[in-house]
Amino acid sequence: MEKYQRSLGANEILQMIFTYMTEISSLREHDDIIFVLANMGKALTNADRCTVWVVDDEEIWTKVAHGMDAIRLPKDSGIVGNSITSGKKIIIDDVYKDSRFNSNIDKKTGYRTRSMMVIPMFDNDDEIIGAFQVINHLGEGGIFEKRDMERLMLASTYAAEALISASLSKEIEETQKEVVFTMGAIGESRSKETGNHVKRVAAYSKILALAYGMSESESELLKQASPMHDIGKIAIPDSILNKPGRFNDEERAIMDTHAELGHAMIKDSKKPLLRAASIVAYEHHEKYNGQGYPRKIKGEDIHIYGRITALADVFDALGSDRVYKKAWADEKVFKLLKEERGEHFDPVLIDLFFENLDKILKVRQEYKDNYQESAPKERDAKEIQILGAYGTRAKGFGTSSFLLNKHNVIDAGNIVATLNEESIYLETVWLTHSHLDHISDIAFILDNFFSQRSKTLTIKALGETIKTLKEHFFNDLIWPDFSKINLVNSELKALSYEEIELGVEYTLNESDSIRAFETDHTVASCGYIFTRDKDSVLITADTYSLQNVIEIIDSQTDINSIVIECSFPSSMPKLAKDSKHLTPKLLFESIQKIKREDIKLYISHIKPSYLEKIVKEIKEYRGKMTPIILKDEDFIIFSKKHLT
Numbered sequence: 001m002e003k004y005q006r007s008l009g010a011n012e013i014l015q016m017i018f019t020y021m022t023e024i025s026s027l028r029e030h031d032d033i034i035f036v037l038a039n040m041g042k043a044l045t046n047a048d049r050c051t052v053w054v055v056d057d058e059e060i061w062t063k064v065a066h067g068m069d070a071i072r073l074p075k076d077s078g079i080v081g082n083s084i085t086s087g088k089k090i091i092i093d094d095v096y097k098d099s100r101f102n103s104n105i106d107k108k109t110g111y112r113t114r115s116m117m118v119i120p121m122f123d124n125d126d127e128i129i130g131a132f133q134v135i136n137h138l139g140e141g142g143i144f145e146k147r148d149m150e151r152l153m154l155a156s157t158y159a160a161e162a163l164i165s166a167s168l169s170k171e172i173e174e175t176q177k178e179v180v181f182t183m184g185a186i187g188e189s190r191s192k193e194t195g196n197h198v199k200r201v202a203a204y205s206k207i208l209a210l211a212y213g214m215s216e217s218e219s220e221l222l223k224q225a226s227p228m229h230d231i232g233k234i235a236i237p238d239s240i241l242n243k244p245g246r247f248n249d250e251e252r253a254i255m256d257t258h259a260e261l262g263h264a265m266i267k268d269s270k271k272p273l274l275r276a277a278s279i280v281a282y283e284h285h286e287k288y289n290g291q292g293y294p295r296k297i298k299g300e301d302i303h304i305y306g307r308i309t310a311l312a313d314v315f316d317a318l319g320s321d322r323v324y325k326k327a328w329a330d331e332k333v334f335k336l337l338k339e340e341r342g343e344h345f346d347p348v349l350i351d352l353f354f355e356n357l358d359k360i361l362k363v364r365q366e367y368k369d370n371y372q373e374s375a376p377k378e379r380d381a382k383e384i385q386i387l388g389a390y391g392t393r394a395k396g397f398g399t400s401s402f403l404l405n406k407h408n409v410i411d412a413g414n415i416v417a418t419l420n421e422e423s424i425y426l427e428t429v430w431l432t433h434s435h436l437d438h439i440s441d442i443a444f445i446l447d448n449f450f451s452q453r454s455k456t457l458t459i460k461a462l463g464e465t466i467k468t469l470k471e472h473f474f475n476d477l478i479w480p481d482f483s484k485i486n487l488v489n490s491e492l493k494a495l496s497y498e499e500i501e502l503g504v505e506y507t508l509n510e511s512d513s514i515r516a517f518e519t520d521h522t523v524a525s526c527g528y529i530f531t532r533d534k535d536s537v538l539i540t541a542d543t544y545s546l547q548n549v550i551e552i553i554d555s556q557t558d559i560n561s562i563v564i565e566c567s568f569p570s571s572m573p574k575l576a577k578d579s580k581h582l583t584p585k586l587l588f589e590s591i592q593k594i595k596r597e598d599i600k601l602y603i604s605h606i607k608p609s610y611l612e613k614i615v616k617e618i619k620e621y622r623g624k625m626t627p628i629i630l631k632d633e634d635f636i637i638f639s640k641k642h643l644t
Contacts, residue, residue, distance in 0.1 A: 016043055034062075044151040045117065045144065047134035053080055054130040060084060071105065078102030080131050083118040087128060089153075090118045093143045117144040119156040132156040141626055196367045197316055198227040203363040204312035211352040212304065225276035226309050229284045232262030239396075248395065259285050260294050276305060284309040287344045307346045311337075311353060314344070319364070382535050382639030388414025389630040391567045391581075391605040392437055398632045399437035400605060402530075402539060402563075404430075408508050410528055410539060415441040416448060418633060424449045430500075430514060431461035432541035433525035434468040443479045446495060451488045456496050460506075462516075463499045464524035470497070502526060517552060520545040521580045529559065537561040537638040542605065544580040546590040554595050561638035563630070564591070565605035569613045570621070581605075584617035592623065601627040602636055 020040040034052045042050035053060045060081060061072040076085050079100045083090050095101040095116050106113050115137050121130045132152055137144045205226040209219035236258050240251050262281030266274045282294070283306025290298030292310075315337065318328045328336075334354075341350040353360065387409070388398030398414025407427040409415065415423055423445045432438055446457060459466065474481045474495065482495035500506065505515045511533050516526040520543045527540040527549070536559040540549055543565060553559055567581035576583045582590075591601070606614050606629070618627060630636075 016040070041132050041134055041152055041156075044154065045134045045148040046138050047117075047144075047148075048136035048138055049111075049134070051080075051133045051135075052130065053084070053133060055084060055128060060130070073102075079116060080118050080133050083120050084128050084131050087120055089120070089149060090116070091144050091149055092116045115143045117149060117152060119149070119152050121156050197320065199367045200316045200320075200363055201229065201309065201312045202226045203367070204315065204360055205308050207356050207359050207363070208308045208312065208349055208352055209304075211356050212308070212349065214304075221272060221276050222280075222305055222308065224273055225280050225305070226312065228262065228266070228277035229280045229309050229313060230258060230262065231265060231277070231281055232258030232260070235261045235265075256285075256293050259283075279303050279305045280309045282306070284313055286310070288346050289343045292344075302346075307349060311345050311349050315353070315360075316364075382532055383635045383637045384530065384537065385418075386604070386630050386632060386634045386636065387418040389604050389606075389632050389634065391565070391607040393440075394608045397608040399440070400432075400541065401438075401441070402636075404514070404530055405508065405512055408512070408514075410530070411438040411541065412441040412445070413437050413439075414632065416444045421449065421452070424452045424454075426457065427455050428458045428460055428508075430516075430528060431459060431465050432519070432527060432539075433462075433521055433523050434465045434473075435523065435542070438541070439469065439473065442495075443473075446482050450494065453487055453494070454490070456487070456492045457482075457494065458496045458498055460498045460500050462502075462524050462526055466497045466499055468523070500526075518548060519543040529556070531558065532638075534558055535560060535639050537563065537636055539563040540565055542567075542581060544577065544582065544586075546582075546587075550590065550593050553599060557596075560598060561600040561602065561636060563602045563604050563636065566603050566614060566618070567605050567607050569610050570617050584614060584621045588618075588621040588623065588625070591625075600638070601625055602630050603627050604630045 020036060023036050038050040038052050041047070041052070051062050053062045055075065058075045059072055060075055060077070073081065075081055079090055079092065079095065079098065079102075082088075082100045092098050092101075093115050095113050096103070101113075101116075103113075105111075113135050115135070117134050119132045120128045121132060123129045134144070134148075134152060136142065137148065202223045206219045206223035209222045210216070214222070236255060240254055259282055263278050265278075266281070267278040269275060269278070283297075283303050286292035286295065286297050286302045286306055287310075288299060288302070288307070290296050315333065318333045318336065319330065320327050337345065337350060337353065341347045384405075385403040387401035387403050388411075390397040390399055393399050393413070398417060400411045400413040401415050401418075402410040403419070404410060406422075406425050408430065409426055409428070410430045411432055412429050415426070419426075426445065429442055442457070442459065446453075459469065461469075470481075470483075473479055474483065483493055483497065485494045486492065487494050500516055502516050502518055505513050507513050513531045515529045515531075517529065519525045519527045519540055521541075525542060527538065527543065529536050529538050529552070536556065538549065538553065538559050538561070540546070540563065543549070546564070549562070549564075553562060564587060565582055566584055566587050567579075568576045568583050570583040570585035573583060573586070575581075576586060587603075603618065615629060618629065628634075
């Protein structure tokens with residue numbers, strides 16, 4: 001059991017997947033294959049049990065389930081049935097709090113189901129043919145997480161392929177390609193890339209390979225292998241991989257190891273597809289002039305697979321939008337590629353690239369990214385985005401800001417770096433208090449996007465906070481007084497102020513509202529309760545005493561999530577008291593007084609220089625609570641259905 005109590009490493013994941021593949025390839029009996037697939041899903045997700053369900057007309061059935069006999073149920077029965085009929089992935093922490101759960105099986109077997117994760121399986125025509133179900137996570141906390149979902153997707157992909165074919169030999173080969181692609185996509189998604197990125201790079205690579213003179217079969221092999229070019233990224237820590245801004249020398253050195261890590265993961269495979277993928281992973285950051293990494297090889301010493309993928313990858317990265325940057329214009333991209341002919345890139349491949357530009361641009365259009373999901377979250381989602389999560393600004397750390405919806409934000413510590421041009425849609429900043437780490441980006445929103453804004457940016461805050469901003473910030477000394485300046489081609493002022501009252505509910509739109517409450521800080525300050533369709537989240541911002549917060553939480557049952565600051569380590573109680581901030585010890589001594597047990601706790605405003613120490617202390621003092629420590633660009637989910 002001990003081996004299940006820790007998270008699997010990237011090398012272990014790959015080794016496990018291909019070990020199961022090898023085992024399945026020798027099997028012919030349908031039930032034997034499903035049993036091995038269930039074992040793979042169980043092992044990948046650290047689950048106690050795994051079941052592969054199959055759709056049969058209006059029923060779902062499983063002949064192989066860990067610890068159970070054959071079962072046959074109505075197609076829409078329980079959580080699995082809901083996943084199959086809706087086509088949606090499901091992850092639940094406590095199934096007995098979910099109305100969809102069918103407890104009959106537990107009653108019959110005596111087994112106690114707690115956490116569950118279900119993924120529907122699709123055939124080649126996108127028809128649902130079954131579902132993968134895992135039950136009861138064996139790790140600390142006993143719940144499944146996003147990474148478990150990604151791993152179950154791998155098992156689900158292979159299970160679907162195995163189930164739709166009586167002859168497995170061809171299907172195994174195709175499934176290996178699918179797993180290679182999926183693993184590549186997961187490597188990219190962790191660094192905020194997109195699944196379409198790996199599709200485009202794959203297609204570009206085949207176009208260039210054919211143009212270079214490779215055979216159809218070898219060109220197709222490269223196409224299937226290229227999605228693994230950044231597979232090593234799954235072994236890079238999130239704190240580095242998703243860091244905004246430039247890396248320092250140490251971080252860059254760690255990031256650059258992903259090429260060697262990816263190569264090491266799959267270099268020993270005897271399968272042609274994975275051998276090709278190992279070359280791509282190893283050499284796609286080498287440069288034709290020898291100035292690349294990891295080995296600084298040059299010219300035709302770089303394998304042609306590496307040279308082709310390097311060009312395809314860089315072209316797509318430069319020419320594609322990301323949530324954190326805009327795409328370069330084509331002219332700028334083409335200019336750089338021509339300048340790097342014989343430097344970064346093989347000159348022959350550059351010539352072939354431009355000779356086949358029409359085909360390449362056609363691929364780009366076919367697999368164009370859709371960024372609706374990266375837009376500010378609207379009313380259908382019970383979540384708000386953390387633009388900045390920390391208590392002071394440092395390299396890679398943004399200060400307090402919470403995006404409520406497209407037009408409203410609480411505090412303005414790290415807006416521009418996260419939203420960039422999306423900042424032009426902001427209409428109201430709800431300030432908690434006047435300290436610089438909470439107000440700084442008001443100035444930069446107006447400065448960077450002044451000519452693009454069409455509406456006044458309104459600051460809503462306590463009267464004392466507004467007075468401070470007018471006298472000491474937007475005063476034509478520290479920063480221009482934008483409340484006197486009209487927007488471009490408009491009679492509207494760039495900035496306005498509106499004083500708020502504590503305890504008054506302000507309506508933002510038909511689903512959203514906000515109410516301020518008093519907090520305990522060195523200047524006049526407040527926190528906010530944000531409500532969307534009867535679900536609420538409480539955000540304290542900077543505070544020392546939590547007495548009124550506890551009273552509010554115990555009396556207002558629609559609050560299901562709270563965000564509380566924790567700025568200094570517990571060894572600094574005097575500094576915390578003098579500056580009116582919390583330490584882990586003070587925080588948990590206070591919130592233990594909350595009578596409710598259905599509250600999700602998020603922690604913000606940690607000072608980056610004390611981050612490691614505070615995280616350790618949070619684990620020490622948290623007791624039975626399982627707080628989530630917020631990072632820049634995280635999301636707070638405050639819908640009750642996601643908390644049960």
